[in-house]
Amino acid sequence: MRGSMWTKWDLHLHSPLTNLNNQFKTSIEDYAKKLVEHDIALAGITNYFFFQQDELEKIRGALSQLNSDTTILGNLEFRLAQPNKDGEWINAHLVFSERLTTRQINSVLEKFKVMNTNDQGMTIWCSEESFKEHSVTASDVVVDLKSLLDHLQGTMQLGSDFLVAICPCGYGGFQPNATEGRSVAVAKEIDKHGQLVFGRERDRAFFLDSTRYEGAIAKPVYLCSDAHCVDLVGSKYTWVKASPNFQGLRQTIFEPSDRVQQSDSFTEKNFIKPYFSEISISGRIFKDSELSFKQQEIPLNPNLVAIIGGRGTGKSIFLDSMLSRLNKQSPSQRAGEVSVEKITITLNQGGDSGRRLTFDELTSDAYSYLHVSQGDIHNFSKNPSSLSAEIKRMLSIRDEEFDPVTTQEISENLSAYRGFIEFWQTQDSAGELVNTPQYQEGVIEKNLRLIITLTSDQNKGLIEKYQENSSALNAYAKTVASSNELKALIERTLKSLNERITEYNNQNNSAKSVESINAERSLLALAENIESAHQESLKISNANDIIKAEFTKQGINQDISSLLNKVKEYQSAIDHANQKLVEIKERTDRYHNLVVRRGELATSYNVFVEKNRLSVDVAFGALQQINHEWNDEQNKIVQDILKNISITGMATFDTDKFYSGIENCLNRGKFRSSGEKNTRQKLEETFNVTDSASFLKLISGQKIVFIGQKIVSIEQFFWESEYFNQGGRYELMNYLFNPRSIQSYYYVNAQFTYKGKPVSKLSVGQRGTFYVCLKLATDPFGSPFVFDQPEDDLDNEFIVSDLVPLFKSIKKYRQVIIVTHNANLVVNADAEQVIVASNDGDIISYTGGALEDGNVRDEQGIKAMVCRILEGGHTAFENRERKYGIA
Numbered sequence: 017m018r019g020s021m022w023t024k025w026d027l028h029l030h031s032p033l034t035n036l037n038n039q040f041k042t043s044i045e046d047y048a049k050k051l052v053e054h055d056i057a058l059a060g061i062t063n064y065f066f067f068q069q070d071e072l073e074k075i076r077g078a079l080s081q082l083n084s085d086t087t088i089l090g091n092l093e094f095r096l097a098q099p100n101k102d103g104e105w106i107n108a109h110l111v112f113s114e115r116l117t118t119r120q121i122n123s124v125l126e127k128f129k130v131m132n133t134n135d136q137g138m139t140i141w142c143s144e145e146s147f148k149e150h151s152v153t154a155s156d157v158v159v160d161l162k163s164l165l166d167h168l169q170g171t172m173q174l175g176s177d178f179l180v181a182i183c184p185c186g187y188g189g190f191q192p193n194a195t196e197g198r199s200v201a202v203a204k205e206i207d208k209h210g211q212l213v214f215g216r217e218r219d220r221a222f223f224l225d226s227t228r229y230e231g232a233i234a235k236p237v238y239l240c241s242d243a244h245c246v247d248l249v250g251s252k253y254t255w256v257k258a259s260p261n262f263q264g265l266r267q268t269i270f271e272p273s274d275r276v277q278q279s280d281s282f283t284e285k286n287f288i289k290p291y292f293s294e295i296s297i298s299g300r301i302f303k304d305s306e307l308s309f310k311q312q313e314i315p316l317n318p319n320l321v322a323i324i325g326g327r328g329t330g331k332s333i334f335l336d337s338m339l340s341r342l343n344k345q346s347p348s349q350r351a352g353e354v355s356v357e358k359i360t361i362t363l364n365q366g367g368d369s370g371r372r373l374t375f376d377e378l379t380s381d382a383y384s385y386l387h388v389s390q391g392d393i394h395n396f397s398k399n400p401s402s403l404s405a406e407i408k409r410m411l412s413i414r415d416e417e418f419d420p421v422t423t424q425e426i427s428e429n430l431s432a433y434r435g436f437i438e439f440w441q442t443q444d445s446a447g448e449l450v451n452t453p454q455y456q457e458g459v460i461e462k463n464l465r466l467i468i469t470l471t472s473d474q475n476k477g478l479i480e481k482y483q484e485n486s487s488a489l490n491a492y493a494k495t496v497a498s499s500n501e502l503k504a505l506i507e508r509t510l511k512s513l514n515e516r517i518t519e520y521n522n523q524n525n526s527a528k529s530v531e532s533i534n535a536e537r538s539l540l541a542l543a544e545n546i547e548s549a550h551q552e553s554l555k556i557s558n559a560n561d562i563i564k565a566e567f568t569k570q571g572i573n574q575d576i577s578s579l580l581n582k583v584k585e586y587q588s589a590i591d592h593a594n595q596k597l598v599e600i601k602e603r604t605d606r607y608h609n610l611v612v613r614r615g616e617l618a619t620s621y622n623v624f625v626e627k628n629r630l631s632v633d634v635a636f637g638a639l640q641q642i643n644h645e646w647n648d649e650q651n652k653i654v655q656d657i658l659k660n661i662s663i664t665g666m667a668t669f670d671t672d673k674f675y676s677g678i679e680n681c682l683n684r685g686k687f688r689s690s691g692e693k694n695t696r697q698k699l700e701e702t703f704n705v706t707d708s709a710s711f712l713k714l715i716s717g718q719k720i721v722f723i724g725q726k727i728v729s730i731e732q733f734f735w736e737s738e739y740f741n742q743g744g745r746y747e748l749m750n751y752l753f754n755p756r757s758i759q760s761y762y763y764v765n766a767q768f769t770y771k772g773k774p775v776s777k778l779s780v781g782q783r784g785t786f787y788v789c790l791k792l793a794t795d796p797f798g799s800p801f802v803f804d805q806p807e808d809d810l811d812n813e814f815i816v817s818d819l820v821p822l823f824k825s826i827k828k829y830r831q832v833i834i835v836t837h838n839a840n841l842v843v844n845a846d847a848e849q850v851i852v853a854s855n856d857g858d859i860i861s862y863t864g865g866a867l868e869d870g871n872v873r874d875e876q877g878i879k880a881m882v883c884r885i886l887e888g889g890h891t892a893f894e895n896r897e898r899k900y901g902i903a
Contacts, residue, residue, distance in 0.1 A: 683738065
């Protein structure tokens with residue numbers, strides 16, 4: 017059921033019953049043991065002109081006694097009448113199907129006239145009896161190849177019952193690379209008659225070249241032992257990827273390069289690739305359905321597996337069940353609906369002794385492989401933005417966040433800006449803005465006047481001195497308060513920083529640990545400043561007590577305590593207002609700096625966008641370069657996939673998203689549709705942003721916002737409160753300046769063309785074709801590739817001209833499993849295994865085998881099922897057979 021696998025074949029070796037040059041001196045049983053010992057899966061038992069009685073059956077019987085599956089084909093060797101340029105007779109072989117017995121083959125040939133006659137000119141027939149009767153030996157007999165083939169085709173069918181093998185080298189070779197005219201002509205004619213070549217490894221390139229003469233076709237070359245003694249059995253052989261039978265031999269005619277190898281060193285034998293080797297299934301498939309799998313263990317071929325079947329037979333369910341087991345977090349809706357009662361998947365990690373991993377209901381691990389579910393391509397390809405995201409993911413471009421340090425600074429900037437606005441808009445009980453220079457200057461003026469009302473010529477000097485001392489006390493109190501505030505901030509910050517340092521040291525294998533931070537000197541200085549302020553305040557308080565005594569001493573008869581308390585109160589108000597004026601100036605200066613810096617930081621997002629744009633160009637450029645870790649064929653595969661594809665990074669400013677977001681931050685009543693203008697038009701006229709360049713002008717502070725009859729900057733617009741609802745100003749600021757918001761409308765898309773056409777000019781099928789090409793180019797070799805019904809989403813021209821040869825090439829380097837209705841993908845891509853799904857009364861089961869298995873005329877085997885189920889199946893087989901002349 018696993019389909020076509022690599023095994024050793026020897027199509028040309030003699031047996032202990034050979035008619036000429038018999039050097040075996042061994043029994044049939046020992047001969048059979050030798051075949052088994054050398055793992056020969058198929059042997060072409062060769063004799064000259066005819067077989068000995070029951071020759072093939074005796075060898076098959078001996079192998080059967082050894083429980084061997086080795087297949088025996090009959091191979092008769094003939095010497096042709098045309099000699100080569102060295103005067104040697106040219107040999108040709110007829111290889112017969114295992115369905116034919118020795119007697120059936122001999123009975124057909126015994127009616128054929130060889131070219132020799134006896135001394136009396138009488139006919140000699142191609143049989144042991146006739147040779148003996150006329151005293152000729154096999155070494156003397158020659159035949160005319162055309163006459164021989166005409167005779168055989170009177171009762172047998174070329175391609176079904178026998179095939180012709182030609183010999184280009186060695187004794188009796190026709191030397192196809194000869195330059196002499198007659199030799200070339202003879203070689204060409206013999207070449208035309210043969211379907212198989214018995215030759216050397218170096219003959220492979222010549223016979224695979226379809227330009228060696230006009231109308232030539234590529235032919236498989238078989239390296240054979242031509243053993244005439246038991247010691248040479250197994251000395252030479254050919255690796256063949258086909259069922260070890262005549263149908264498998266026939267299949268190699270259609271795939272002479274990929275299915276036949278003349279040495280032990282070839283890609284599919286040496287390249288280690290992981291593949292799903294077996295799936296065991298049983299039980300219900302869905303929780304709320306009776307549909308179930310028949311209990312089965314299904315072996316899988318490591319190359320191309322094609323799953324076919326009628327509608328509703330369970331083709332795609334097979335793949336969905338795999339995905340549900342191997343990737344429980346798969347976004348595929350189809351796989352998410354599947355809940356197979358029991359499914360076990362075995363992964364062979366590659367090589368003859370590859371480790372096997374089992375995934376079943378007890379396995380929590382997922383396995384990463386390339387799986388394209390039904391509908392995946394359509395979902396991606398119909399949406400250019402999601403396709404762009406998928407392209408970047410395939411190119412291994414991560415969606416990097418804008419510089420976190422700058423993002424943090426922008427966040428702090430916006431927060432500080434908001435703090436200034438809240439500071440500036442603070443009101444007193446009368447609704448007056450208190451944090452303006454005008455308000456605080458008014459406070460100062462008012463309290464100075466009040467102090468004047470308390471001053472006379474007699475007390476003026478003392479009041480001024482007391483006023484001066486009160487101002488100094490207020491200043492020292494400010495020093496103490498600000499020192500304590502700074503001390504608390506340092507202690508909090510140190511605690512947070514040292515906690516982060518401890519985490520860093522615990523989490524990183526750094527060469528050197530980071531030392532904890534201390535601020536002992538700074539804290540000591542603050543403590544000294546606080547103590548000094550306390551001491552100075554005490555001195556001033558003592559001086560004020562002296563001032564109070566002076567009032568009495570000078571005979572000033574007033575309520576001194578009330579008078580000085582009022583002076584202190586008014587002076588405190590004056591000092592507080594002066595401090596506020598300083599704070600207002602500092603905050604205003606900081607506000608202006610925040611506005612400038614905000615624009616600088618936000619416009620740096622443009623550098624980030626350009627970096628991301630270049631990353632797409634670089635990633636695609638790297639994909640187009642030769643990979644020195646791959647062989648020439650692997651590099652050619654990838655370059656062929658990419659030949660019609662171009663990908664570039666494109667900075668995209670989405671005005672629709674931009675204005676949609678802005679609208680949500682504003683008082684919509686100011687932009688309500690009216691007359692001939694809708695909301696969008698009014699927003700565009702106001703903000704004048706049409707692309708990334710004008711957006712950068714906006715956030716950098718240039719005057720491009722049009723309100724009323726004036727053009728203002730975005731900062732000036734923020735102060736126009738009628739355009740905002742509560743909180744709208746800050747929402748708009750965040751929308752325009754926060755990188756996390758900007759990336760929703762200003763970002764990099766991976767723009768692509770396929771065959772020179774942009775995405776807008778491509779059909780869904782062509783987009784799907786591009787998607788699959790890039791999927792394979794970015795992950796070409798290694799893990800299995802599972803593809804559910806590629807023909808549903810791909811351009812048909814691509815399937816025929818590109819996907820079929822791509823599958824034929826890439827399956828050497830990764831397992832490919834497809835569900836398909838397309839005969840081209842099965843027949844012309846030369847699937848090694850065909851699995852046929854069937855549904856019998858809600859019980860789904862699968863049968864499988866090699867593409868070459870069975871017979872269409874008898875409606876048996878995989879070949880017949882392919883023709884019955886797949887549209888164009890008959891045509892695909894017939895066209896191929898007609899091309900090779902064995903229809």
